[in-house]
Amino acid sequence: GLRPEAKSEVPDVELVRALWANHKPLLRPFMSVEGGVMAAIALIDANQVDIVKAVDTIRQVKHRLQTDHQEISFKISGEAAMDATFMEAIVQDIIWIAPIQIGLIILLLMICLRSIMTTLVLLIVMGCAITITMGAAGWVGLQLNGVTSATPMILLGLAVATCIHLVIAWQQEMRARGDSVSALANSIQINAFPVFLTILSTVISFLCLNFSASPPFQQLGNLVAFGLVTTGVLAFTLLPALTSFLTAGAIPRSSFLETVFFKCGHYVVHHRAAFVLVLIFASCVAGWGLTKLTFDDRFSHYFSERFEFRRDTDFMEKHLTGLSVLTFPLSIKQATGRPRAPTVQQVVGFADWLAQQSKVTRVDGYSTLARRVLDGATSESALNRVEPTITAVLSNASSAEIRQLAERSKTWLGNHARGLSDGPVGTTLLAAYLSERNLNAMLLGTVAALVLVSLILLFALGNVRLGVISLVPNLVPMLLAYGAWGLTLGEMSFAATVVMALTFGIIVDDTVHFLSKYSRYRMGASVEQSVAQSFRTVGVAITATTVAVASGFLALCFSGFLVNQHLGLLTLLIVCAAWLAVLFLLPPLLSYLDASHTKTDDTSHNNLQV
Structure with a gap:
């Protein structure tokens, strides 16, 4: 672009304007109507050269020309520049966003676990899971792109969600028994099935990304699913081994959060009508917000303005x-x-x-x-x-x-x-039809995830009534999140179409852990007692997993790549809404719908007292 004040300093400007006046039809692709902007086209054969290196060379030439001709502004655009910017976005996310997420998770673990060594154990397990996953991706020749670069950040939060239930249960058993080995064994015995169930549901959700018409999202789903399976294996092998070795003899201090959540459980049941009415009102408003949603893409806007491209x-x-x-x-x-x-x-x-x-x-x-x-x-x-x-x-x-x-x-x-x-x-x-096709495909993927995970819940809980009740806190979060998006932002990129299938398995995790503990305590206890005890034993863990998973997607909100931004922000909204639904909607529903079904079992009652 020629600066207006520089016209007299560049002797060729008038010649250029004369050429434009005499040959407008031929020069129109290369010059603006005002005559102040010209284009030079460079063709790059992607089969012969590396696109990123070629664009980097062009940028070096640009900077050299800019230094020599400060009266002219040189700019670079085009498909090759876009491809190179994708790689820039990946590198920036890894360098700047990943450390922020790791710092947030370390702070979270220190607050919840109140133990440096236990936090270190979890970090080692998570690091191994991520390293194995990304290493496997490298061995099969998978190249990172703007979407799959989010895999480590997503997996980090999910790994915390998988392992922290085992660790918190171990701490609770340690305070009651004082023996690390038996406490670990009891923690695994109590949490083995819920953890397996949550891993299975989350894996199913991510595998449903294969319904997407976009290969990068298919790769993301497969990578995270593999990483979750790896995390599950390490959670029942490496985690207990490191815990017994590095934390031997250390009895963890009681967390004040357990007392807070115990009292919160009683409060929620006592004021159940108010919580239900508030969430019903919020759901109605969110339903209105759904009518304002539009799905569209502007591909040149996939990058924020901090990118030169x-x-x-x-x-x-x-x-x-x-x-x-x-x-x-x-x-x-x-x-x-x-x-x-x-x-x-x-x-x-x-x-x-x-x-x-x-x-x-x-x-x-x-x-x-x-x-x-x-x-x-x-x-x-x-x-x-x-x-x-x-x-x-x-x-x-x-x-x-x-x-x-x-x-x-x-x-x-x-x-x-x-x-x-x-x-x-x-x-x-x-590309334009891809976004439309992706929306239709992911609606099918969402239905598949919903049906499969719901059937697993009904079978796993062994109680049709609880299974039906569990669907409410699993569906309401998506309604609230998409409704809030419609009321505030309105337009979604095609990345948002994959979030519903992706998050369903994640939000089921909180429901599974809460209901598994509730069912255990419900044998011989009232609904209020069972809810309060469930709050005490899993409230901290559910909150910790929510913050951990949310931190991973919160980090994506700061990405310069719009697809990752929308993926992170919408998932963050859904995960936070799921936390609200499980802790403040599910207990009132249980108190209304499960109160008439009193159960008695002396053994379970003794377990409740412990």
């Missing part, structure tokens, strides 16, 4: 041209190989129609030369030396707008130039 692309789309390109192959020749005159007129008419469409900034290709033939500026034989395609360039167009233009163009061609072209092709159109 985004700033340069915004400048280019404002002053010169866009990144979205639709190509229309033409069938214009008769048997002799020469174009028919009516066909040439149709080409020009179609190009004129395209140029009038919203978001279209430029129409090039065969139509430019065809217009010169009709005007008598060049011979008809020149048409035989040009590839018969029309290219429409769109600026700042969303995926929905691209799909709409493609459909309108097919309608125009069918009405005014039948047989001239079958419609647009190209990667831009493919």
Whole structure:
């Protein structure tokens, strides 16, 4: 971009303006209407060179030119620059976001466990799980991309959620028994089935990402699922071994949070009507918010403005041209190989129609030369030396707008130039339809996750009534999160379509652990007593897992990559809403729907007292 105040300092500016005035049709792809912005195009063969290295070389040339010609602003955009920026986003997330998440989790563990050595044990187990997962990805030749780069951050939070129930139960048993080995054995015995169930449900949810039409999300689901299985194995092998070795003889101090949650359990049951009414009202408001949701994508906006590529692309789309390109192959020749005159007129008419469409900034290709033939500026034989395609360039167009233009163009061609072209092709159109297809596919994936996990819950709890009750705190969080998004932001990227299937297995974890403890305490105790004891034993663990998982996705909210931002923010909302639903909606529902089913069992009652 030429700075206005620098015009007199650059002697070639007037020459450039003269060229523009005399050759506008030919120079339109490379110069703005005002004449103050020009483009130079570099073609990179991705099969011959490394895209990232090539773009890095171009940027070095740019910086050198910028130093030598400070009166000119040099900017870089295009598909190659976008690919290189994907890698920049990955590196930035790993360097800046991962340490923040690790620091938050260490602080959380220190508060909940009140033990440096126990915190160290958990960090070792989580580090091993992540290392094995990413190492396996490397061995199978999987390359990281903007989506799969989030795997370590997601897995870190899920690993805490898997292991912390075992550790907190061990601490509680240690305070009661004083023997580390028997405390570990009892902790594993109590939590083995709930932990297995939560791992299974979460693995199913992530594997349902294979319904996605986007390969990066499929890879993310498979990687996290593998990492969760690895974490489960380490939780029942390495975790007990390190705990018994590194924390031998140390009796953990009682956490004041257990007392707080015990009292909270009584309070929730006593004020159950108020909690239910508040959540019903919130659900109604969230349902209204769902009607305001729209799903769309603007691919150039996948990166925040802190990336040079985004700033340069915004400048280019404002002053010169866009990144979205639709190509229309033409069938214009008769048997002799020469174009028919009516066909040439149709080409020009179609190009004129395209140029009038919203978001279209430029129409090039065969139509430019065809217009010169009709005007008598060049011979008809020149048409035989040009590839018969029309290219429409769109600026700042969303995926929905691209799909709409493609459909309108097919309608125009069918009405005014039948047989001239079958419609647009190209990667831009493919990406636009990918987001729509991904939405439909992930709705199917969400239904699959919902059905499978719900059936597992019904079977595992062995109680149809509790199984049905458990569905409420599992579905309400998604309603609240998506409703809140609709009321505040409104538009979602296609990344948000995978969150529902992804998070269902995660939010089930809290329900499983709460109901497993509730069922155990319910034998011979009232609903209020059972709820209070469940709050005391798993309230801290549920809160810790919520904060741990939320911290992983909270870190993604600071990513410069929009897909990771939306993935992180929406999952964060759902996980936090799940915590509210399990602790403040599920107990009131139990007190209303399970109060008439009193159970007696002396052995379980003795366990309750312990």
